[in-house]
Amino acid sequence: MSHIRFLSRKATAAIATIGVIGIIAARASYGMEALAESPKPRETMITVRPAMGLGARMGFFTLRLESAQQINDNTKRLRFQLPDPNSNAGLCLTSFILTIHKPANAWLPVIRPYTPINNFNEPGHIELLVKKYPDGRASSHLHSLKPGDTLTVRPMTSFKWKPNEFESINLIAGGAGITPIFQLIQGILNNPADRTKIKLIFGVNTDKDLVLKDELDAFERAFPDHFKVVYAISNPADGSPFYKGKVTKELLQKELVGLKDGKAIKIFICGPPPMEAFILGNKGWFSGQKGALEELGYSSGQVFKF
Numbered sequence: 001m002s003h004i005r006f007l008s009r010k011a012t013a014a015i016a017t018i019g020v021i022g023i024i025a026a027r028a029s030y031g032m033e034a035l036a037e038s039p040k041p042r043e044t045m046i047t048v049r050p051a052m053g054l055g056a057r058m059g060f061f062t063l064r065l066e067s068a069q070q071i072n073d074n075t076k077r078l079r080f081q082l083p084d085p086n087s088n089a090g091l092c093l094t095s096f097i098l099t100i101h102k103p104a105n106a107w108l109p110v111i112r113p114y115t116p117i118n119n120f121n122e123p124g125h126i127e128l129l130v131k132k133y134p135d136g137r138a139s140s141h142l143h144s145l146k147p148g149d150t151l152t153v154r155p156m157t158s159f160k161w162k163p164n165e166f167e168s169i170n171l172i173a174g175g176a177g178i179t180p181i182f183q184l185i186q187g188i189l190n191n192p193a194d195r196t197k198i199k200l201i202f203g204v205n206t207d208k209d210l211v212l213k214d215e216l217d218a219f220e221r222a223f224p225d226h227f228k229v230v231y232a233i234s235n236p237a238d239g240s241p242f243y244k245g246k247v248t249k250e251l252l253q254k255e256l257v258g259l260k261d262g263k264a265i266k267i268f269i270c271g272p273p274p275m276e277a278f279i280l281g282n283k284g285w286f287s288g289q290k291g292a293l294e295e296l297g298y299s300s301g302q303v304f305k306f
């Protein structure tokens with residue numbers, strides 16, 4: 001019995017390893033193609049020189065942590081130096097990076113996506129905003145990094161943004177899910193040729209979870225005709241000036257802009273699993289739960305989930 005169990009554990013690990021390598025290779029080649037094919041506006045181009053080391057040939061790069069800033073009790077802003085201080089990171093709107101590290105006692109590496117949030121025009125750096133989950137393998141590792149430590153990453157393309165493809169977009173972010181949404185907002189507003197109107201609904205648990213609020217407020221002041229934000233707090237502090245409660249169907253109905261059946265609209269969403277299930281639905285073998293957006297008449301083609 002124990003022999004059979006041992007063999008099956010080995011087989012399982014081998015299959016898992018092949019699977020992970022396959023996923024990395026497939027996603028890596030997708031990312032390469034996507035980066036090569038996509039139109040690359042000058043302001044969203046970054047050129048990362050490959051690090052000379054393990055993984056360089058697969059498109060992985062080694063970044064050095066310059067500084068780590070604690071934003072609230074569970075979130076850090078991590079600033080990494082790019083290999084070339086004079087170039088920017090080679091990402092197009094929208095992108096994320098895969099981080100990879102191998103815990104000492106683990107067979108397989110831990111690979112997770114994170115979203116650069118700094119201005120893509122800025123040379124020499126990328127910045128991540130990372131929320132630490134209790135026992136979270138990647139987030140705990142990232143939070144443990146000290147200035148001078150290195151991190152292996154792989155750039156990847158997400159939704160390929162084309163300026164002015166949509167007249168208006170609605171963005172729905174929950175908690176740490178603000179990062180890809182913020183990247184999109186910043187990329188649009190930093191491009192004077194992009195006239196897309198943006199409405200953001202940002203839901204969090206408490207007032208202190210409103211990360212990037214200063215930056216969002218500054219965008220709203222600078223681009224009052226193009227960007228509006230609504231903050232929703234499920235457990236607000238006394239006197240909190242924001243919408244009180246979770247993101248509900250009623251709130252979506254009140255705040256989302258644009259026509260449900262218009263082609264000129266797109267909705268982007270990134271949030272914790274329960275929020276995404278509520279808004280997008282949870283359809284599977286045992287559940288046929290409709291999402292709030294579908295109930296409000298939006299079609300799945302109008303929605304992109306990061």
Ligand SMILES: Cc1cc2nc3c(=O)[nH]c(=O)nc-3n(C[C@H](O)[C@H](O)[C@H](O)COP(=O)(O)OP(=O)(O)OC[C@H]3O[C@@H](n4cnc5c(N)ncnc54)[C@H](O)[C@@H]3O)c2cc1C
Pocket residue numbers: 096112113114115116128129130131132133134135136137138139140176179180271272273306
């Ligand atoms: C495209 C994309 C971009 C992302 N960008 C960022 C980013 O910029 N910043 C950032 O902080 N995160 C980001 N994430 C989430 C990130 O990739 C990890 O999923 C997250 O950090 C947890 O990984 P972990 O290894 O620490 O936790 P795990 O070891 O995978 O899980 C540990 C525990 O945390 C819980 N947990 C894990 N993820 C979540 C979650 N999202 N909500 C609630 N509980 C959770 C698990 O249920 C488990 O109990 C992004 C995800 C995607 C898909």
